[in-house]
Amino acid sequence: DGGITQSPKYLFRKEGQNVTLSCEQNLNHDAMYWYRQDPGQGLRLIYYSQIVNDFQKGDIAEGYSVSREKKESFPLTVTSAQKNPTAFYLCASTLAGLPDTQYFGPGTRLTVL
Amino acid sequence: DAKTTQPTSMDCAEGRAANLPCNHSTISGNEYVYWYRQIHSQGPQYIIHGLKNNETNEMASLIITEDRKSSTLILPHATLRDTAVYYCIVRPYNDYKLSFGAGTTVTVRA
Numbered sequence: 554d555g556g557i558t559q560s561p562k563y564l565f566r567k568e569g570q571n572v573t574l575s576c577e578q579n580l581n582h583d584a585m586y587w588y589r590q591d592p593g594q595g596l597r598l599i600y601y602s603q604i605v606n607d608f609q610k611g612d613i614a615e616g617y618s619v620s621r622e623k624k625e626s627f628p629l630t631v632t633s634a635q636k637n638p639t640a641f642y643l644c645a646s647t648l649a650g651l652p653d654t655q656y657f658g659p660g661t662r663l664t665v666l
Numbered sequence: 667d668a669k670t671t672q673p674t675s676m677d678c679a680e681g682r683a684a685n686l687p688c689n690h691s692t693i694s695g696n697e698y699v700y701w702y703r704q705i706h707s708q709g710p711q712y713i714i715h716g717l718k719n720n721e722t723n724e725m726a727s728l729i730i731t732e733d734r735k736s737s738t739l740i741l742p743h744a745t746l747r748d749t750a751v752y753y754c755i756v757r758p759y760n761d762y763k764l765s766f767g768a769g770t771t772v773t774v775r776a
Contacts, residue, residue: 657709
């Protein structure tokens with residue numbers, strides 16, 4: 554079955570530690586995205602990538618970093634510079650940026666203690 | 667910069683039509699209107715999109731005003747499973763950047 558996997562589902566880290574969230578897709582989609590969602594809030598775009606080895610900042614990129622070395626993988630690192638990292642993180646992908654083909658992963662809930 | 671304005675929340679009775687408004691007064695000629703919904707703790711799901719004509723699919727209907735400054739998503743017979751946050755987004759069709767706003771929390775009541 555094609556889809557997007559994110560791991561782990563729940564993640565706990567101590568304040569000041571960097572943490573990397575995994576996102577893998579086997580849909581052969583070109584574009585991948587990372588969003589952040591806080592309780593009761595909408596999704597906010599962190600980073601997106603149209604193609605391998607290229608990515609752009611979204612609306613709230615500060616304190617985050619990404620890489621796109623392979624078409625199927627788009628890991629997100631939450632650095633210690635991110636002031637409020639506790640949130641629900643969602644990864645998504647689309648075929649050539651077409652929003653009617655957008656699929657989302659199940660999400661990772663990160664809690665920084 | 668907020669491109670769309672939606673009510674924060676609305677209630678709907680089960681079995682009745684749910685009409686969700688969205689204002690997009692600064693929409694450009696090449697921008698489409700997209701609707702997604704997010705059921706609690708899941709990723710958003712694409713519903714429908716349109717440019718200027720009304721659109722219908724198995725999930726919903728989209729009515730866009732003639733001046734394109736607003737639109738309405740219609741869920742014809744709301745069920746309890748339609749309880750979700752609904753997002754209205756405007757963007758060019760092939761623009762890779764996909765940003766979501768706060769959306770409308772729709773609660774369908776029995």
